[in-house]
Amino acid sequence: MLESLTSTVAVASIAAAAFGLGRPLLRGLAVGDDDALATGVWSVALGLVCGATLLAVLGLAGLLYRPVIAVLTLVAGAWGLVELVRALERQRDSHSIERKRATRALERQRGSRPFEPPRDDGPLPQGAWLPYVQLGVAGLAAAGALVAALAPPTAGDALCYHLELPRTFLREHALVYLPDSDNCTFPLLIEMCYLWALALDGGVAAQLVHWAFGILLALATTVMARPILGKAWARSAGCLVLLVPGVTNQMTAPLNDVGLAAFTTLALAAWWRAAVDDEDSRWYLVAGLVLGGALGAKYLALVFALAMAAAGLWLWWRHPGRRRQMLVGTAGMAVIAVSVSGLWYVRSAWHRGNPVYPFFHEQLGGQTPPDPGDGKLALGRNPLALPAAPWQLTLFPERFGGRGHQLGALFLATLPALVVCRRLRGLGLLLGISLVYFGCWFLLRQNVRFLLPLVPLALVGVAWFWMEWHRLPRLPALFIGGLTSLLLAVGLFAGVHRARGKLAVALGRESRESYLLRSEPTYRAALYANLVLGEGAHILSQEHRSFYFQPRVTRESIYRRRTAYDQSLESASLLSGRLREAGFTHLLLAEAENDAGVRYNATLSRLAEADEEGIRCLTEYRFCDTDGAIRRYRLMSLR
Numbered sequence: 001m002l003e004s005l006t007s008t009v010a011v012a013s014i015a016a017a018a019f020g021l022g023r024p025l026l027r028g029l030a031v032g033d034d035d036a037l038a039t040g041v042w043s044v045a046l047g048l049v050c051g052a053t054l055l056a057v058l059g060l061a062g063l064l065y066r067p068v069i070a071v072l073t074l075v076a077g078a079w080g081l082v083e084l085v086r087a088l089e090r091q092r093d094s095h096s097i098e099r100k101r102a103t104r105a106l107e108r109q110r111g112s113r114p115f116e117p118p119r120d121d122g123p124l125p126q127g128a129w130l131p132y133v134q135l136g137v138a139g140l141a142a143a144g145a146l147v148a149a150l151a152p153p154t155a156g157d158a159l160c161y162h163l164e165l166p167r168t169f170l171r172e173h174a175l176v177y178l179p180d181s182d183n184c185t186f187p188l189l190i191e192m193c194y195l196w197a198l199a200l201d202g203g204v205a206a207q208l209v210h211w212a213f214g215i216l217l218a219l220a221t222t223v224m225a226r227p228i229l230g231k232a233w234a235r236s237a238g239c240l241v242l243l244v245p246g247v248t249n250q251m252t253a254p255l256n257d258v259g260l261a262a263f264t265t266l267a268l269a270a271w272w273r274a275a276v277d278d279e280d281s282r283w284y285l286v287a288g289l290v291l292g293g294a295l296g297a298k299y300l301a302l303v304f305a306l307a308m309a310a311a312g313l314w315l316w317w318r319h320p321g322r323r324r325q326m327l328v329g330t331a332g333m334a335v336i337a338v339s340v341s342g343l344w345y346v347r348s349a350w351h352r353g354n355p356v357y358p359f360f361h362e363q364l365g366g367q368t369p370p371d372p373g374d375g376k377l378a379l380g381r382n383p384l385a386l387p388a389a390p391w392q393l394t395l396f397p398e399r400f401g402g403r404g405h406q407l408g409a410l411f412l413a414t415l416p417a418l419v420v421c422r423r424l425r426g427l428g429l430l431l432g433i434s435l436v437y438f439g440c441w442f443l444l445r446q447n448v449r450f451l452l453p454l455v456p457l458a459l460v461g462v463a464w465f466w467m468e469w470h471r472l473p474r475l476p477a478l479f480i481g482g483l484t485s486l487l488l489a490v491g492l493f494a495g496v497h498r499a500r501g502k503l504a505v506a507l508g509r510e511s512r513e514s515y516l517l518r519s520e521p522t523y524r525a526a527l528y529a530n531l532v533l534g535e536g537a538h539i540l541s542q543e544h545r546s547f548y549f550q551p552r553v554t555r556e557s558i559y560r561r562r563t564a565y566d567q568s569l570e571s572a573s574l575l576s577g578r579l580r581e582a583g584f585t586h587l588l589l590a591e592a593e594n595d596a597g598v599r600y601n602a603t604l605s606r607l608a609e610a611d612e613e614g615i616r617c618l619t620e621y622r623f624c625d626t627d628g629a630i631r632r633y634r635l636m637s638l639r
Contacts, residue, residue, distance in 0.1 A: 001508030003204070004150045010201035011208040014051075014193070015044060017073045020080025022047030023087075025289075031282050038226075039087065041219045042286065045266050049293035049340065051076070052192035056296075056343060059175035059192075066170070069199040137488050138239035141248055141495025142215065148252035148498035149211040150506035153203045154520045155253035159545040162254050163206055166195035167547060177351045180558045182358065182370060185351050187344040189296035190256040203547065204512075207254045214251035217262040218242050221456035224269035227277055228426040229463055237456070237463040243491025244455055246405040246448065252498045256297055261452040263294035264304045268433070268457075271308060274329055275315055276426065278322065284329035285336060292340025299356055303444070304453050305337070307436040311429055370561065378446050386442055397448050405449040408494070410487050414462045421468045430457045516548070521623040523548055525588060525635050528619050533586065540579060541588035542600050543633070554584070556604050566603050575607045576614025576638045587615065587636040593622070598629040614639050 022043035026032050032042040054072075058064050153163060161183035169175055178184040190213075197205035222238035229237060241247055250258040267290040274283035291308075294301035316326050345355040354361060358369025378399040379385040379392065390412055392399065397406035418427075434457045441450055469480050504510040516523040526548035529539065537551035546553035560566055565578060579587075589605045592598040608615050620634045 003512060004506055004508060007150070007201050007204040007208055010197060010205040011212060013073055013077050013200060014196055014209065015212065016080040016084075017076035018044045018047030018051055018080070020047065020076040020078070020083055021050045023080070023083040025050065026286075029282050029285055031280055031286060035226075036087065037219065038223050041216065041223050041266070042270075043083075044216065045220070045263065045293070046286070046289055047076075047080075048193060049189070049263075049289055049296075051196065052189045052293075053296070053340060053343075055192045055195055056175065056189070059169055060343070062174040064170055064173045064175075064195070064199075066199045069196065073196070073200065134236055134239035134243070134488065137492045138218070138242040141242050141492050142218075142251075144496035144499040145214065145242075145248045145251040146208075146211055147506045148502050149207045150204060151502040152505070152512045152516050152520070153207045153254055153547070154516070155255065156545060158207075158254045159520075159522075159547040162191055162256060163194055163198070163203055164547045166191050166198055166206070170195055170198055175347070180554045180562060182558060185344075185348040185357055187296045187298055187301075187341065189293060189341070189344070190259040190298075193259070194254055203254070207252070210254045210256075210258060211251045213259040213262050214242065214247055217247065217258055217265065217456070220262050220265040220269065221459060224265050224272065224456055225460050225463065227272065228424065228430070228460055229467070233463050233467055236466070237459045240410070240459045240462060240491075241455060242495065243408075243488060244410070245408050245491065245494035246452060247455065248491075248495040248498060249404045250449070250452070257449045257452045260294055260297045260301060261455065263290050263297060264301060264453040265456045267291035267294055267304075268308065271312075271333070272426075275312060275326055276429065281325060281329050284333040288333035288336030289340060291333065292337040295337055295341035296344050299359060300450055300453070302356075303437055303440045306440065307433045310436045311433050314429070314432070370558075379442070381443060386439070389438075389442060389446075393448055393451075401447040401449055405447075407448065407451065407455065408487070408491060410462060410491070411458050413483060413487065414465050415458060417465050418461055421465055424464050427461060427464060430460055433457060520548070521545070521625070521631050522588075522633070524621055524623070525619065525633050526550075528635060529586070532618070537585045538583050539586045539588050539635075540584045540604070541590070542604055543588055543590040551586075553588070557601055560601075560603060566607060569607070572607045572610030573614065575611040580638050585638055586618075587634075587638065589632075589634040589636060591632045593630040593632050594628070598625070598631060608636060 019040070022045065023039075025046050026039065026042050032039050055064070055069070058068070153159065155162075161181065165178075165181070165184055165188065168178065176184075190210075193209050194206040197209050218238045218241040221241050222234045225234035225237040228234075247258060247261075267287050270283045270287035270290060273279045274281055274287065291301070291305060294304065312326065312330055316323055319326070348357050349355040349366075352358075352367045354364045354366030356364065357366055361367075361369050379389055393407065394409055394412045397403050434454050437454055438451070466480075466484065469476075472480070499506075502515075505512060505515040513523075513527075517527075522543055522545045529537065530548075530550045533539075533551050535551070539549065539551055539553045540556050540559065541553050542556050544555055544557075546555075563582075565582070569575060569578060587604065587608060589608060590600050591602065591605055592600055616637045616639060618635045618637050620632070623631045623633065625631070
């Protein structure tokens with residue numbers, strides 16, 4: 001329990017530091033003070049962008065030391081607490097003034113009907129109970145994801161690079177280039193947030209950071225939807241985010257898709273207030289900062305920026321009187337976004353010869369990327385398959401990256417019903433942005449988790465239909481209410497189900513080491529390596545998971561692709577000598593012993609078995625996954 005509390009305090013410190021960094025910036029721009037919730041969301045988001053970018057700059061300068069990060073966090077967190085106290089005092093004073101005004105209004109009425117404060121949204125339609133039910137159900141789903149996030153991380157991609165790269169940077173005190181890691185030159189702003197957590201605590205704290213990004217995504221959806229739906233139903237849309245199975249699944253692992261979706265949603269919200277609502281041109285600057293964070297998080301943000309640009313061209317054509325203002329604002333937004341995210345693309349171009357490696361190799365050149373494989377385009381690129389894509393995504397998500405990332409039946413069940421709804425200002429533009437993004441997704445990488453940036457936009461349409469169902473006859477309205485309750489129950493089950501088998505370790509009733517021994521395939525080998533092997537050990541591994549290993553680990557598949565060592569061997573008996581010359585001291589061999597979805601390239605295992613004199617087995621074991629896959633691991637020493 002103490003370990004979970006320590007990790008939670010570390011993440012709370014990061015949130016306070018982010019607020020301390022972002023609030024002065026927001027105040028300096030003189031925007032975002034109209035609502036306490038929005039002020040907090042904008043402040044934390046801008047602070048995360050600034051804090052992660054600062055860590056990246058420190059990494060380029062070779063200054064990524066734990067004491068330095070801890071001191072900076074302490075200073076920023078203390079200032080964040082000061083800013084929070086000031087905000088609470090201002091809010092209290094504002095409420096006091098409002099109460100005095102209400103009292104004076106009551107006195108002026110003198111016998112007339114009781115005073116009723118105005119509502120900003122008007123009365124809620126039939127089904128006014130729905131937002132409150134959603135709030136409770138979403139809270140339970142988030143709590144289930146929180147329990148799962150308090151368990152040590154075991155997600156494959158996280159242990160491969162989302163956590164492994166920050167850990168390596170922290171160990172080397174710099175953003176080092178790793179030629180045998182395809183991911184080391186990707187945009188890594190979210191991973192810098194994980195580095196922040198690793199410097200203060202460890203892997204669980206980093207995992208909690210992505211859980212917090214899920215909460216930020218829900219709040220960002222509320223902020224984005226409010227100008228379109230009104231305050232009450234915008235909160236409803238925010239709650240629905242936490243009932244999307246793919247979102248709660250990502251909140252339990254330190255990945256980057258939910259963080260990306262939070263930044264793209266806020267970038268759209270800021271751009272909307274400047275370009276669509278024509279509130280204040282300074283919102284373009286906020287949009288540029290948050291969009292820079294999104295572009296620094298993942299290449300996929302370029303597609304979202306393209307969709308926003310298409311919407312901007314539509315507005316530019318529709319409003320001739322505002323064209324100059326929109327052009328200047330968009331240019332400023334683009335300059336700021338490129339300035340914030342540019343270091344990642346320059347770094348990729350410097351090391352790989354391609355600013356967006358491994359994409360567009362034919363057009364931009366640079367290092368030859370790995371073969372993406374046919375699995376990236378499950379539907380192909382035939383335009384006739386595009387209309388069927390929503391149906392395929394909903395019913396067969398395993399074809400598009402895994403059932404764990406599914407969006408659920410909520411969208412497929414309710415979005416087509418928008419044809420019977422009245423026109424809602426702004427909804428058409430949101431759907432247009434979604435269509436442009438979805439078309440690019442169809443042409444590039446058909447992975448269901450890459451659609452998470454569209455979830456907040458689609459939920460605005462869902463909420464609008466639910467607002468409209470009171471216009472239907474009683475029987476259809478009751479049917480829709482029952483279907484809604486069923487979908488909410490499914491979303492709740494998906495979120496709470498994440499906590500299965502993890503409550504004991506989250507509460508401290510099971511040690512983290514015991515949990516990892518039964519849940520993480522490589523942990524037993526990592527324990528042995530950490531206890532027995534020296535600091536100078538260097539492992540060539542067939543397994544891509546390496547976060548729990550203290551010795552240096554290199555992925556064999558990438559090393560083989562870069563050096564073709566297997567093709568230059570005259571005899572397999574020369575393997576140990578060749579690898580020794582390359583600096584390796586040990587091998588980690590991994591093999592799948594049944595056909596349950598796990599696959600390993602057998603090249604290194606085959607060569608190692610032929611070199612019996614040069615290679616000695618130190619430890620061997622088998623691990624059975626929850627899905628029935630049986631893995632065999634052997635840690636070998638090169639003589």
